[in-house]
Amino acid sequence: MSTVCIDCRYIGPRPSGIGEVVRNLIACLPGMAPDLRFVLLRNPLCGTRLSTAPNVVEWDVAAPANGPRTMWGLSRVVDFTDVDLFHATFNIMPARLPVPCVTTIHDIMWLTNPAWCRTGPRGWIERHFYSHGIRRAIRSSRAIAAVSRASADAIAAYAPHAADRTHVTLSGVSVRFRPVEPDQNVLTSLGLRPDRPFILTVGQYAPYKNHEGALRGFAKAFSHRPEIDLVLVQRMGKATHRLLELAKSLGIADRVQLVPTVSEQVLLSLYAMAKALLHPSFCEGFGNPIAEAMACGCPVVTSNRSAMPEVTGGASLLAAPDDPAAIARALTMIVDDEKAAACLRRTGLERAAQLQWNAFAEANLAIYRSILADRS
Structure with missing residues (x-):
């Protein structure tokens, strides 16, 4: 049984767009792929289990998702011995991963329009941090998952050599969002x-x-x-x-x-x-x-x-x-x-x-299976 490790640490106490994407991905995947084992890297502040599926295990990782230990030392924090594929879900690809990596890139503004992101001294630091991690993702990911065709096109325009490794996995919207009676x-x-x-x-x-x-x-x-x-x-x-x-x-x-x-x-x-x-x-x-x-x-x-x-x-x-x-x-x-x-x-x-999350998860699963087939 192949093992896919998914970084879920954006799911935490504070609302997050990326957290919502990852939450819905892992809600769908285990049932779609009972032949795969999923290891979910969990934010200890999350407070609850992310999945009760029998083919899922969860590992608490205290290192911040967007921090130096993730960027340069994740392979020392997480034991990848029995992992066949890693999914980096929030734009940056960690260094020195011992297994193939799929990176979800939501946008590349830090590369193309950094002035649209955070400004000031902290923005300067984040610009160098994120641009480093995104460039590595574009250069070294076995596959890139873009959450829209627009993002895929932006990646291809910035780095034509990455176009054939970039796949559109269009995000969805949860059924929790629905018409309600005004209150x-x-x-x-x-x-x-x-x-x-x-x-x-x-x-x-x-x-x-x-x-x-x-x-x-x-x-x-x-x-x-x-x-x-x-x-x-x-x-x-x-x-x-x-x-x-x-x-x-x-x-x-x-x-x-x-x-x-x-x-x-x-x-x-x-x-x-x-x-x-x-x-x-x-x-x-x-x-x-x-x-x-x-x-x-x-x-x-x-x-x-x-x-x-x-x-x-x-x-x-x-x-x-x-x-x-x-x-x-x-x-x-x-x-x-x-x-x-x-x-x-x-x-x-x-x-x-x-805009169905099932379709989003299926698109990601197709990427996993393609990479895992190449390794077998």
């Missing part, structure tokens, strides 16, 4: 007014997420319509004050509501009650919030570049992320044209239903 008590609990319609933006505050562009597009659309708010759900940090200063300069400070990370149940209610999700990123490997919003029946306005047109599949309004007027036109259409909004809700639900 206005949720808004009250967040300090929001239930009687005020709102546009929703969800995601960490990083340059590539373009939250400044969301503010500018919202202001362009609704500066003279004081009854509409913009709600941003994000992990608020030291730089959040910049958004508040921009909102003030745009004359919308009293209508921009910042909400810290919320529970999934609260997020479902926000998707249910929002007029639209506004997601004007400059780049996404996939873009979990747009898939989640569609699955909840929330109309989506997103960017006309990177993976976002691919993920929404014609079920959203697209706008250039650096064009506030285009963003404003899309938002205004949804708010003012109920037929257009209803069409987006319907087509969004249909598109989300196509």
Whole structure:
């Protein structure tokens, strides 16, 4: 029986897009491949077992997922003696692995557009760390799993020699994201007014997420319509004050509501009650919030570049992320044209239903089997 080791340490107490991807991968794989043995590297802070499948064992690894011991010393932390294949699930490939490696690359912004990632002194350190690990993944992985065609194309453009080793494993959206009855008590609990319609933006505050562009597009659309708010759900940090200063300069400070990370149940209610999700990123490997919003029946306005047109599949309004007027036109259409909004809700639900985690897991399993067959 061949053994596949999957790094699951992104699954932890804090919500994570990559953690969601890995969680759904390991939920599907063991049942699909009872002839394989899976070793899951687990974050000790996870708190619970990741799988109860009989062909799964779990090893706690205290080393941080994105740290020096993972990048340069994982083979000293983990015993690979009986492992036939390793799956690195979060962009970087550890050094000196004694077995073939599949690396999931979500995006290559650290290589192509590092200014879109974290800035400042910490950003400088992370730029060198991640670019080192991603370059190794592109150069040395036996196979690369890209979570969208857009990411696969970006990898091929950056490193043509990696194109034939790059496979598209399109991410999915969990059935947990679904239409729910609006609960206005949720808004009250967040300090929001239930009687005020709102546009929703969800995601960490990083340059590539373009939250400044969301503010500018919202202001362009609704500066003279004081009854509409913009709600941003994000992990608020030291730089959040910049958004508040921009909102003030745009004359919308009293209508921009910042909400810290919320529970999934609260997020479902926000998707249910929002007029639209506004997601004007400059780049996404996939873009979990747009898939989640569609699955909840929330109309989506997103960017006309990177993976976002691919993920929404014609079920959203697209706008250039650096064009506030285009963003404003899309938002205004949804708010003012109920037929257009209803069409987006319907087509969004249909598109989300196509984004199946089973298909994602099957695509990864096909990569595993191909590599394992070459070793036999």
